[in-house]
Amino acid sequence: MSIFILGEHEDGQLKSGTLSCVTAAQQLGEDIHLVLIGSGVSALSEQSKSLPHVKKIHVLDHADYAQPIAELVAPALAAIAADAQFILAPASTFGKNILPRLAATFDIQPLSDVIAIHGPTEFTRPIYAGNALQRVKSEQKRQLMTIRPTAFAPVATSGGSAEIVAVTPPAAPARPAKFVNIEQVKSARPELTSARIVVSGGRALGSAENFKIIEALADKLGAAVGASRAAVDAGYVPNDYQVGQTGKIVAPDLYMAIGMSGAIQHLAGMSGSQVIVAINKDPDAPIFQVADYGLVADLFEAVPELMKTL
Ligand code: FAD
Numbered sequence: 001m002s003i004f005i006l007g008e009h010e011d012g013q014l015k016s017g018t019l020s021c022v023t024a025a026q027q028l029g030e031d032i033h034l035v036l037i038g039s040g041v042s043a044l045s046e047q048s049k050s051l052p053h054v055k056k057i058h059v060l061d062h063a064d065y066a067q068p069i070a071e072l073v074a075p076a077l078a079a080i081a082a083d084a085q086f087i088l089a090p091a092s093t094f095g096k097n098i099l100p101r102l103a104a105t106f107d108i109q110p111l112s113d114v115i116a117i118h119g120p121t122e123f124t125r126p127i128y129a130g131n132a133l134q135r136v137k138s139e140q141k142r143q144l145m146t147i148r149p150t151a152f153a154p155v156a157t158s159g160g161s162a163e164i165v166a167v168t169p170p171a172a173p174a175r176p177a178k179f180v181n182i183e184q185v186k187s188a189r190p191e192l193t194s195a196r197i198v199v200s201g202g203r204a205l206g207s208a209e210n211f212k213i214i215e216a217l218a219d220k221l222g223a224a225v226g227a228s229r230a231a232v233d234a235g236y237v238p239n240d241y242q243v244g245q246t247g248k249i250v251a252p253d254l255y256m257a258i259g260m261s262g263a264i265q266h267l268a269g270m271s272g273s274q275v276i277v278a279i280n281k282d283p284d285a286p287i288f289q290v291a292d293y294g295l296v297a298d299l300f301e302a303v304p305e306l307m308k309t310l
Pocket of ligand 1: 201202203204227228229230231242243244245246247248258259260261262263264265266269279280281282285297298299300
């Protein structure tokens with residue numbers, strides 16, 4: 001039973017969601033393959049050789065794949081993993097962009113956001129913004145799934161010795177889509193989805209200027225910055241800070257929710273955190289129902305106080 005993982009990488013590094021996919025793949029079988037598609041990914045494949053449990057790394061290194069455009073990557077992956085029984089990708093923007101197109105190519109139903117594997121045909125995934133867990137039995141001839149990285153601990157990056165296989169690029173791919181540009185916020189802070197501590201702010205901050213208080217607290221704690229959709233929609237911070245059902249899923253050791261109500265769609269993105277601390281001036285705010293520690297206070301007084309004691 002061959003299991004193919006589509007590797008997500010950036011700036012020459014594998015993203016930790018791929019390492020979580022290797023953990024998930026181990027629960028399906030032993031014949032684990034990693035697929036790396038991109039431009040200049042040969043160095044990355046050398047690094048990836050030492051990933052434990054991975055038998056083969058299929059490397060498609062070509063200028064056409066410099067950007068992970070689903071319209072190009074999905075057909076290339078379909079050719080590389082033509083005989084695979086399982087194809088896995090992280091449930092990140094990257095994986096969620098490519099896997100549905102691949103599923104359409106194979107004319108099968110993908111399983112999204114898998115959080116537990118019970119056997120080769122049975123999986124658990126959250127539905128209704130995480131309010132219910134669905135146990136799915138899929139008897140399709142192959143399984144395509146996105147794996148929620150926070151549900152599977154990443155494997156170590158050493159200990160393996162995979163074989164590297166260079167893939168011949170397909171003849172000039174059709175170009176139904178073209179890369180124009182990417183606007184990306186580069187930050188010295190830890191990446192939101194893999195940070196050990198996340199400090200998030202909500203609508204209560206009131207402005208981008210006021211939101212700096214959250215960023216200052218995050219910097220003091222070496223944390224990533226998150227936000228509610230209300231804070232993002234109001235333009236206080238860029239939308240890649242959004243945590244929740246339609247944002248990023250995080251499960252840090254410590255999540256601080258400051259000036260946010262704890263709407264169900266927000267909880268869908270952070271309720272797996274180890275310890276949740278909430279600061280809200282309304283004692284009835286729903287966030288206190290999931291918080292391990294709650295402080296009923298005005299954030300504009302509580303956060304500066306907290307900063308002084310750190
Ligand atoms: P509010 O709900 O307005 O809460 C602000 C809180 O701040 C209140 O509890 C208030 O008591 C408190 N407060 C006010 N002033 C202070 C002060 N000075 N000090 C301390 N506390 C104070 N939301 C997400 O976050 N992520 C998502 O991914 C997401 N996806 C969605 C998808 C759909 C389909 C829909 C319909 C909604 C989605 N939402 C999402 C929106 C969500 O429903 C809420 O509207 C949003 O999370 C509210 O953000 P908030 O908690 O910052 O604001």
